[in-house]
Amino acid sequence: MEQSLYPVEFLHFGIHLKFELTETGIFLKICVVNFSVLGLFFHRPLALNLKAQPGENVTLSCQAPDGVDIEWSRTDLEELQYVFLYRDGHIDSDYQHQSFKNRVELKDKEMKNGNLSVILKNVKEEDSGTYECRFKAAGEGRRKRAFIKTKPISTIQLEVADPDPxxxxxxxxxxxxxxxxxxxxxxxxxxxxxxx
Known part of the structure; x- marks a missing residue:
């Protein structure tokens, strides 16, 4: 299985200096220092096959750094429709596919230790498909309707069917x-x- 490095920018770095030239020399008038850490999140993408029966709740697992925006999508949904989106510190349901409304929630509402897993409630056969989890550092510039354009860090193939007798x-x-x-x-x- 492929391993990937995902850059995650948490802060910014910069030094701003303003000098003043006088008759007696050059003086530092203003010094502003900003710093940042560019972290590399080393991750082996998770790939799971899950089977469930109609009516069960299923956990779609995903793990990433703290303080990120996340998107759960299903590969057969139209563009600009998603299963679950969390960005800018809250759940965004504006473009959530109708069939997932009020059926998907974070497993850990505080997302402690980067737990981005979601629970899909009361699954139906129509929920069968390939689910992908992506993340992006929170607050990075992104248009309101834009999907997160990174490789998935978790891919789950879900099959919902009645059990064989x-x-x-x-x-x-x-x-x-x-x-x-x-x-x-x-x-x-x-x-x-x-x-x-």
Whole structure:
């Protein structure tokens, strides 16, 4: 899998000097120093295949530096439509595709440690597709309607479908107050196997 370096500019650097020439010499009149750090975020793009059943909630995972704008898109959506966009410190739903409105939220609302993952709620078969996460340093010049034009740092292929009748559909952890914890394995809709 390809590894990439993503430049992220956090601050700016500059020195502004103003000199005054007098009969006795040159004097520094004004000195303003600004500085910045240009960080390189080393990242191996994440690629996942997820399967879900209709009605489930799915986490689309993405990790990047703190203090960035993020965009989640799906490759088959028209330009200027997206799954989720967070920029300038808030969620921007102006150009969010209608089918995702009120169904997508940040997994960690504070995005601590660069967690840009989102939860897609109540998935449907129409949600199947390829999802991509991109980021850009917050506040960098970008037009209101412009997509983030960087390589995706996370690509997730989501397949939403009802389970096959013979397919193992899941494992749940249930608490029984008399016997303690036990696992319930569903072999198919007609049979249930419990292991204490």
């Amino acid at each position: 013979g397919e193992l559909s899941g494992c749940r952890l249930n608490l029984n107050s008399l016997t303690g914890f036990y696992f319930m394995l569903e072999a198919d809709p007609e049979q249930t196997l419990c292991v204490d």
